[in-house]
Amino acid sequence: MLNPIFERYEKDLIDLARTVWENSEPSFREFVSSRVQVEYLRRMGFTVTENAAGTVTGYVAEWGSGKPVLAFLGEFDALYGLAQQADHLRPDPIPGQPMGHGCGHHLLGTGAIAGALLLRDLMQAEGLTGTLRIYGCPAEESGSGKAYMARDGLFRDCDAALTWHPSNFNMVCTGSSQSCIQCYFRFTGIPAHAASAPHLGRSALDAVELMNVGVNYLREHMEDSDRVHYAISNPGGSSPNVVQAYAESRYLVRSTTNPRCERLYERVKNIARGAALMTETKLEIVFDEGLSNTIPNFVLEEVLDAAFRETGVPEYTEEERHYAAGFKATVPVEDQLSGMPGACRDREKLEKNIRSSELCDYYIETNHSDVCEMGSTDVGDVSWVTPTCTANLNCYSYGADAHSWQWVAQGKSDIAMKGMLKAGEVLARTGLTLLRQPELLVRARDELNRRLKGDGYKCLIPEEVQPHYYD
Ligand SMILES: [Zn+2]
Incomplete structure (x- = not known):
């Protein structure tokens, strides 16, 4: 027909x-x-x-x-x-x-x-x-x-x-299919000579790394169906001799429903805030994408x-x-x-x-x-x-x-x-x-x-x- x-x-x-x-x-x-x-x-x-x-x-x-x-x-x-x-x-x-x-x-x-x-x-x-x-x-x-x-x-x-x-x-x-939220965590610190004046620097890269460690501990306390992935979208340059003043990670948070995804996203954001507090850096969270x-x-x-x-x-x-x-x-x-x-x-x-x-x-x-x-x-x-x-x-x-x-x-x-x-x-x-x-x-x-x-x-x-x- x-x-x-x-x-x-x-x-x-x-x-x-x-x-x-x-x-x-x-x-x-x-x-x-x-x-x-x-x-x-x-x-x-x-x-x-x-x-x-x-x-x-x-x-x-x-x-x-x-x-x-x-x-x-x-x-x-x-x-x-x-x-x-x-x-x-x-x-x-x-x-x-x-x-x-x-x-x-x-x-x-x-x-x-x-x-x-x-x-x-x-x-x-x-x-x-x-x-x-x-x-x-x-x-x-x-x-x-x-x-x-x-x-x-x-x-x-x-x-x-x-x-x-x-x-x-x-x-x-x-x-x-999973609900998801993607965002950037942008950390800003203070640059310094990594050998002669490290005490003056505040490392944004440290914040990115500590946040990732925190999220990796979070994984034990999420539902099996939840997923969190990340990429270091800006490591703050390639010189180890400079305390990195800016660094950024891109996170993707997924769960089975929108309310659960939003709750998980809040927990990830809290870990980012903790990392900023630990490193005395400033944190900016930039929303990128969200899917139901x-x-x-x-x-x-x-x-x-x-x-x-x-x-x-x-x-x-x-x-x-x-x-x-x-x-x-x-x-x-x-x-x-x-x-x-x-x-x-x-x-x-x-x-x-x-x-x-x-x-x-x-x-x-x-x-x-x-x-x-x-x-x-x-x-x-x-x-x-x-x-x-x-x-x-x-x-x-x-x-x-x-x-x-x-x-x-x-x-x-x-x-x-x-x-x-x-x-x-x-x-x-x-x-x-x-x-x-x-x-x-x-x-x-x-x-x-x-x-x-x-x-x-x-x-x-x-x-x-x-x-x-x-x-
Ligand atoms: Zn397709």
Whole structure:
């Protein structure tokens, strides 16, 4: 039913995804990636509002009118350090290109557009009414793009948000993700000659080190599901002969829910204050990013599951399987097996598929899950405001996981494009069911309200912090 309609857009969408891959732009600076999508959507009859939530590259494209309002979430940012030649079977950076699409967001954003275009055609064919919105969300990798958009109320009138992520698997994504806060601890002391006048100096580097020691002791007294990571983002210079007057660390604090994350962040801040007191240095805390935990929605997961089964998974030619085999062979079998999704219902079947096939070629059934997986996404913020669900579509060989050179190398392949187009179909079919049976949207909203237990959405990013990006 869907495929013949899709042929109208197939070439455009593949061109769009490949253009975004070729430009590989950083968070909040996805200038070309955003522009090509905005121009295409205008040509396709969508009304586009640019500069969403005060960003340069975020946009909201709309078609239709009235209720219900369905959101398709797209992304388009790339990752530093992952520039890679397409199709090469070894790490092989593109000269002069610092970034690469190691998370497949060139496919993600385009797949969201595919879903909305397809659903619009189906709505017109069936005479269904409602509003479709494509959210061009900047800065997922670093920058919390969707959190700013949620803070600005851009999802407030949505009845559901549908999204997907390129993956090694075909499945409904379930479970939660971690809430997180990222910030800088900046210590300022007094410089001095480290040999002749150390008593006059107050070391900012000592403060950074003592803070890290304190946090390492804190680890024994956190929940197992909490995580705290740090980088020394400025050690205060490379000369041991000078007492370092300025030093800085960047911390990332994660927990399973926003309130718990905020409490853990307070404890980390207290340790920083203690380190400043011990070293007689001044402390400045600069908030960088904040992401909410994801709230799963089982009602939407059911609809997505049915849509996925009806749509089916991508099918591959012998040539594509041969291509995938080359990339699969770059990762040891034990590592290939280590990334099996926790919610998978039949693990034996999946293990067999990983061992025997070059790439995932079946639909993996999952159990609904409330388990918080390690890691964070800004989709979490959207899920607090409107019922949200995510599909995973296979776009790569088995083996390497996200943020790898292998994902960048395969990003322009036919396998990647098949996954992207299939994602569009799955999302469109999910949206179609929701429009045909609006009572499902009521049930999905009830579930969200039940899970929130009266808590409203409160963005973790303080009001005075605006979209920004630190390298
Ligand atoms: Zn991603």
